[in-house]
Amino acid sequence: MQPDRVLTRVARKELQLFFASPVAWLFLASFMATCLFVFFWVEAFFARNIADVRPLFEWMPLLLIFLSAALTMRSWSEERRSGTLEHVLTLPVPLWQFVIGKFIACAIILALALAATLLLPLTVNSIATLDWGPVFAGYLAAFLLGCSYLAVGLFVSSRTDNAIVSLMGSVAVCGILYLLGSDLLLGFFGGNTAEVLRLLGSGSRFESITRGVIDLRDLYYYLAVTAAFVALNIYALERGRWSVQSSARHRAWRLGISLTVMNLILGGLWLQKFPDLRADVTQGKLYSLSQPSETLLSQLEEPLLIRGYFSERSHPLLAPLVPQLRDLLREYAVVGKGNVRVEFVDPAKDGAAEKEANEEYNIQATPFQVADRYQSALVSAYFNVLVQYGDENEVLGFSDFIEVKTGLGGDPEVLLRNPEFDITRAVRDVLYRYRSGGELFDQITKPVTLRAYISSDSRLPELLVDYRDTIRAEAEALIPKSQNKFAIDFIEPEANGGTEADRILDEWGFQPMVTALGDENQFYFYLTLEDDHQVIQLPTGGFDPADFEDALEAGLRRFASGFTRxxxxxxxxxxxxxxxxxxxxxxxxxxxxxxxxxxxxxxxxxxxxxxxxxxxxxxxxxxxxxxxxxxxxxxxxxxxxxxxxxxxxxxxxxxxxxxxxxxxxxxxxxxxxxxxxxxxxxxxxxxDRHSTFPLPVVRKVGAYEFRDMQFVDYxxxxxxxxxxxxxxxxxxxxxxxxxxxxxxxxxxxxxxxxxxxxxxxxxxxxxxSEANNVMPSLDDAGQSSxxxxxxxxxxxxxxxxxxxxxxxxxxxxxxAPSASDQAPxxxxxxxxxxxxxxxxxxxxxxxxxxxxxxxxxVLSGIIxxxxxxxxxxxxxxxxxxxxxxxxxxxxxxxxxxHFNRTLPALPQQTQASIEYGNYAAALVFLLVVYGLWRLLRRRREAQLRVVLA
Missing domain, CATH: 3.40.50.880 (Class I glutamine amidotransferase (GATase) domain)
Structure with missing residues (x-):
């Protein structure tokens, strides 16, 4: 018998047994109902006000544990209980074909269950602009995670003849894999231990992909777990064919399985050396360094140091953010191509490092209040990043990185706001400060010319003759320091019949000046800075020579980069x-x-x-x-x-x-x-496309009026x-x-x-509207005014x-307002x-x-x-x-x-319609699947009747 026919027949048989049972339909209905309930009720999608489907994927690792265990609980245990497993073991067919066939059938059912939840991202996309990158990544992660759980479930099922024991064993093993990387367990550890546990956890890997970053290391993890437990499943069944007496074949099987599992583990460890083997599928590449950051890092001429000061024990809400910051900082090292050195320090474990942080960089530990089952305490922890280039440095603290949201029930939710912006800004500042070294012309790339449109001495007042000579001397003193990037050009507008005066009047609007109203003696005194891109005029103010140096420097800074504007x-x-x-x-x-x-x-x-x-x-x-x-x-x-x-x-x-x-x-x-x-x-x-705002609302109840503060669609x-x-x-x-x-x-x-x-x-x-009354009010039906x-x-x-x-x-x-203010x-x-x-x-x-x-x-009201x-x-x-x-x-x-994609304001009735519409669509989906299955079943029965006839 050909292997592909065995795989197909086994997979088809498993699918028929699944859909022939009413439990299967109840199971699919329960899974869809649970997903919808979590999305709309537990995570309060509309109150959360973010245009994504993260709430669905946040619960998926837990839901898939029970889904996978329920799918696989009877796969082998029922075969063993009914005695059909002995028949399978005696067939002259490799057992891996039966294992893979059952696995494929379960994977198809898993894909069908996940497909049923596609209604949710389609709904979000119909309301607001949805970033489909994390959605596709989330479904990929959910499928791979589910496959690894299915492999675990099939293995556990092969070890018992009791379906309930198989269910409980699968939930236990999958639960342990999930807990290894969960915050619940990581709260007891810190530093490198927590990092290792996070790499072993199925949930932490899942979160990494659902962000929108498809990392080869994460994909390999799920494939390795799946392959390992599929191999163990084959080995467990193969042992049923063996006699009690050990043989060379038995030892070869044990060695082969051991080497397979060991190589899968070693492959995962080897891939940890390649953090850049990943794809950021988010819109705008949110988790990859942007082009401005890469351009800035390419300008480095000396090593740049980025050092993260992170305490092993920190606030529970900050601890999960540390791995994300570590990954981002490592990205700077990768893009920097040897010019960026990234270090991570726990000052509590290194007294010299803590002393250096405190005294040289003024980095101090921040006290956080933490609590566990037994006590509440204050923990002083570090959550800082140092950026140093040459003798210039900048320090970023947790207040620069985090954003605190109000979660469901008023609980705070801590997120990284936009760490790349803050880190790149710090890199830019230290780089420019170091490169400038106080020299303005180091940051000017195009030659700048000071053009002075000044009349001859015979036309200028005596005061302005002295002022002109002063500024000429100061400008000429800059030329040797300018690296051939500064020149001066004094132009007499009245020369050549006044052609230059006509030009500057037409182009710049420069009109003749007078000393006082009614004075017939006119002259020009205008200063401009020009390059091949822009022209700006320098203010002359009161024609005070002491002000010219500041005005010239301020003007030149307009043509320079890297200076604080x-x-x-x-x-x-x-x-x-x-x-x-x-x-x-x-x-x-x-x-x-x-x-x-x-x-x-x-x-x-x-x-x-x-x-x-x-x-x-x-x-x-x-x-x-x-x-x-x-x-x-x-x-x-x-x-x-x-x-x-x-x-x-x-x-x-x-x-x-x-x-x-x-x-x-x-x-x-x-x-x-x-x-x-x-x-x-x-x-x-x-x-009609508006936001919600907290406002006092006039609420009418019969003949009475009440004023309440409510969130109003405004x-x-x-x-x-x-x-x-x-x-x-x-x-x-x-x-x-x-x-x-x-x-x-x-x-x-x-x-x-x-x-x-x-x-x-x-x-x-x-x-x-021209009305000044902008107070909202609600009628008896709750409709806005x-x-x-x-x-x-x-x-x-x-x-x-x-x-x-x-x-x-x-x-x-x-x-001027008062003539008395003028000097006599x-x-x-x-x-x-x-x-x-x-x-x-x-x-x-x-x-x-x-x-x-x-x-x-307004900002506080929107917040x-x-x-x-x-x-x-x-x-x-x-x-x-x-x-x-x-x-x-x-x-x-x-x-x-990534979290600033908000939902448009929707009336409560519209929100309810969307929610109940999803429930109805889920029911329609089940009916369509049931109809297709009935159609296929009738077609197979018809074919069977033809064969029997």
Missing amino acids: TVALALPASSEGQYGRPPQGHSFGTLQQVISQDHSIVMEDLADGSVDASADLLIVMAPEALDEQSLFAMDQYFMRGGTVIIVSSPHSIETMGTELRLRDVDSGLAEWLLHQGISIQKTVILD PYLLDIRDDGLNPEHPITQGLPNLTVGWASPLTVDLQPGITSQTLLSSSDDAWL FSGIGKNRLRANIGVALQGEFTSYFDQVPQ DAEVEAPSSTLLSKSPASTRLIVVSSNDFASDQ AASGTQYFGPLEFLMNAVDWSLEDSSLMNIRSRA
Whole structure:
């Protein structure tokens, strides 16, 4: 008999016996019901608010233990109990064919059971954008894990004639394999012991694959376990053919099986030397070093040290994160190709290492409260990473790496936020600091020219003649130090009939200056820095020679990489709100903290009429009642080529106790924005695609009204995702979704020489409202008072980016608030403030039409509603800063965190429909399988009748 026919007949017989029993259908139904119950109830899919199917796979290692044990409990034990095993043993057919045939049949049933759960990822994908990479990896891991459990179950079944004993034995052995790598057991160990146990555990290997990383070592583990127990199964049956007396054949079998199992173990140990044999199948390669990180590591000229300080005993929630960080750090060593040395130290076991960490790097142990069955105690543990390059170093702590989510029942869930971003940022900082060594021109790659458009001595006031000579001397002193990357060019605009004056007026808007109003003596005094990509103007201020050195250095830093950039941040001043008190919700402490991680911050007061000369970029958040001096300061900074990011709208949210209203806001920017081609309407956008927000709700019960705090599906809180985010623009292409509250629609009327790109927009199901009452209320049926029924639906733009040659809003320099502030001899000593009428072509303007974008109040409300930290607006603004400063080294990493794919807000009725729809679909799936089995059975019976006839 041919081996393939034996395998086919055995597998077919096992499948027929399985489906002929009603227990089989009850079993499949129970498995599907359990998966659905775990997904929707135990893990609370909708409350969890993450667009993935991890809850299903987190429980799969446990569910598969019982599934596999139930499938295999009767396979050999029933054969042994009924006496048919003796018939099998006497057949002149190798026993491995029977073992493999039964295994194939069980694997087909396993695949069918897993296929039944495909309804869940399809459901998630229909609601939100699902990353299918971890899903495919999860099903691969589930199938391989199930196969290894099936091999265990078949082996245990072959050793007994009692199906119940086989069930219990299989559950015990599979349970031990699972517990070896579980946190329950690893909590008693630490360091290398825990690492070894994690490698032996079936569950820990499973978690690695379900993240979306298919590692050859993990695949081999499951294949090795399967092969080992299949070999033991064959050996156990083969022994039934032997006589009592030992023989050379028996010894050969024992030796062969022993060598097989030993080689499988040695193969696994050998593969541990190849950590790079893996494939990251997640969208965006979340668990592999990104291209910016690889590019940065390729610039290393000396060894880079990355040392992880991890204590053997730590907080139970932090301990599982250590292996993930270890894997990531090893990835840096692999990509670094010998230039990156990675070390792991437990300071508690090395006194010298702990002393060095404490004294040289100021790394201190953090006390954590831990508890077990017997006591509660404080444990001082290390969870730090040191990045050192030359004599420069940076230390990262657990607060830099982790994110704490609120799990089911309020229990905290600790995750790694985005460790690659923090580590790569540290590598970049130490590398640039070491390479620069204080030398600015080391980080400038293209030659920069200082062009001074200055009139002749006969036209210049005496003060400016001295100022010109001073700056010429300082600029010439830089040339020998510049490595041929700096040059100066003094140009007299009036020469050659004023052709140069006409050119700079046309290209840059540089107009003649005067010493005082009414003075007929005109002259030029403008300074620019230029390379082949951009042009910026240096501020001259009060023409003080002491200020020129700082202004020149700040300008040159705009052309350099690796230096800390300065962001000028203008926040709203305290003003009275609608109820006679300062408006609430306009604090931006989180934004300041995030900006300060990568850049220096200057808190800008625009009312003084100028922007700090060191500012590389200006951000204006929720401005209110900007006066003419403030507008002039922003306008002239803009005309000098500085990028301006404006977050503003005609409305702002305000709270008074439990009352929530929109307050009308006069930003003072409307006319200036309109001059630049941007108009923000005095309406508010509502959208069917929105988020949940904690709000006081008016609940009506008969003639009574009650006010409760509830999580409300709030149309004013726009959930921007998919086509609402520009996939082509660097600022938004990496963002999975973004929440914008109380936004107003903006329109763009492009001026000549300016290009525009829409960054943010609502869905097509948005509508507008002019009402200031934004308090939600529920009727007796529990329906919200907000409804877009009957409204004109539209897509509204919320964020835009403009670039090009802008023109100044001002025709002349505005007068200072008080003439008494002017020095009595000002008209003699220095010219009045100059007016720039046109900006360089590289000038950028970014506008978001929401006063509450990135405010602390909105961020905290979204965090409370989603149960996870939310940094979408902050990521948007930081991407905008990096894009504006031509620094894209971290943009592609900032938004790579895997847990920020949130679900869109869904009404409770829709959630219930989705859940019950899955239950119904599962029942339909079972009916379809049953129908197919009946059809095949009838076809076989018909064929049998033909043969018998």
